[in-house]
Amino acid sequence: MAASVEFWFELASTYSYPAACRIDALARAAGLTVAWRPFLLGPIFRAQGWNDSPFNIYPAKGRYMWRDLERVCAKHGLPLRRPTAFPRNGLRAARVATVAADEGWAGAFVPAAYRANFAEDRDVADPAVLRALVASLGRDPDDVLARAESGPVKDALRARTAEAERLGIFGAPTVVVDGELFWGNDRLEDAVAWARRGSA
Amino acid sequence: MAASVEFWFELASTYSYPAACRIDALARAAGLTVAWRPFLLGPIFRAQGWNDSPFNIYPAKGRYMWRDLERVCAKHGLPLRRPTAFPRNGLRAARVATVAADEGWAGAFVPAAYRANFAEDRDVADPAVLRALVASLGRDPDDVLARAESGPVKDALRARTAEAERLGIFGAPTVVVDGELFWGNDRLEDAVAWARRGSA
Numbered sequence: 135m136a137a138s139v140e141f142w143f144e145l146a147s148t149y150s151y152p153a154a155c156r157i158d159a160l161a162r163a164a165g166l167t168v169a170w171r172p173f174l175l176g177p178i179f180r181a182q183g184w185n186d187s188p189f190n191i192y193p194a195k196g197r198y199m200w201r202d203l204e205r206v207c208a209k210h211g212l213p214l215r216r217p218t219a220f221p222r223n224g225l226r227a228a229r230v231a232t233v234a235a236d237e238g239w240a241g242a243f244v245p246a247a248y249r250a251n252f253a254e255d256r257d258v259a260d261p262a263v264l265r266a267l268v269a270s271l272g273r274d275p276d277d278v279l280a281r282a283e284s285g286p287v288k289d290a291l292r293a294r295t296a297e298a299e300r301l302g303i304f305g306a307p308t309v310v311v312d313g314e315l316f317w318g319n320d321r322l323e324d325a326v327a328w329a330r331r332g333s334a
Numbered sequence: 335m336a337a338s339v340e341f342w343f344e345l346a347s348t349y350s351y352p353a354a355c356r357i358d359a360l361a362r363a364a365g366l367t368v369a370w371r372p373f374l375l376g377p378i379f380r381a382q383g384w385n386d387s388p389f390n391i392y393p394a395k396g397r398y399m400w401r402d403l404e405r406v407c408a409k410h411g412l413p414l415r416r417p418t419a420f421p422r423n424g425l426r427a428a429r430v431a432t433v434a435a436d437e438g439w440a441g442a443f444v445p446a447a448y449r450a451n452f453a454e455d456r457d458v459a460d461p462a463v464l465r466a467l468v469a470s471l472g473r474d475p476d477d478v479l480a481r482a483e484s485g486p487v488k489d490a491l492r493a494r495t496a497e498a499e500r501l502g503i504f505g506a507p508t509v510v511v512d513g514e515l516f517w518g519n520d521r522l523e524d525a526v527a528w529a530r531r532g533s534a
Contacts, residue, residue, distance in 0.1 A: 209524075
């Protein structure tokens, strides 16, 4: 049995919002911990020839996703307000999440950042928004934001994104358990069950 | 409460296989009937700029899909053998399914056609395969195949595909309940629940 599940997420990703709000409780109930893995979808999408979210490139798919996300969030009791801009640049937030993951407070920061984007229509690319989020968690925003923009953290996020591509990740959220990929908010339960019973 | 759920499917679609094998029992348990809606994804994909399955165009997504489909089929106790050709042209089978839907035997034919493609690696574009499937259901293959290739059935399938596009369908399977779309094998249960409680 795996001791943890890796939760790979991109801060701009819509379905990562409910998933980020659900994964911790699901894992905990199964006696597992969550390894938070912020990465960037942009480079992966660009390698597929996309310069925008596929939900913008393919309008029928986008219309469906927003409606489906409403139903999914309603099902899980999560607030949703369609952001006035989509996708928002998740780079800065991913760097903060990288710091948070290193220090063990990603489980608080990541869901808060998704709520800011998808329930409160706040721009998570704006340093002021990120500072407020960090401060609300009792962390020092000057210190955290400075480290988030430091060379080692930038490099770590770049390496993480390259690792995502190597693992075969093509979308977010993706849960990885012993190299097995589970893509989408719909697969969280399956991923946790997989980790519990061990790989096939 | 809706009396039926519309099951929109493309015979070449991988995730439509488990869905087609599951929808009837799910609907029946909820006191609903299934309206079988064969259509063609080809024209819809071409309108999005794709000349092949997105699972072939985007290899990481394709690799994931085949592995995920294994897990999904195992979960539902469905046999799976990865077809030696993908996607197989679903046009002829969709025409036969159009006849079957008109005459009330699609619930037997459609799952059998998917099993042929995805569990038995038979080419459902081959008239001999379709004839054998039709005969195995106690129908006259000469009669059915002749009608499947008649003008009115070709027109009906073309009209159905245009209707799919109008409804906002962009992939298969899609269940439609009172104009509400539920995309994917993962959403069958939600679609049936939606039909039971009536639209929001």
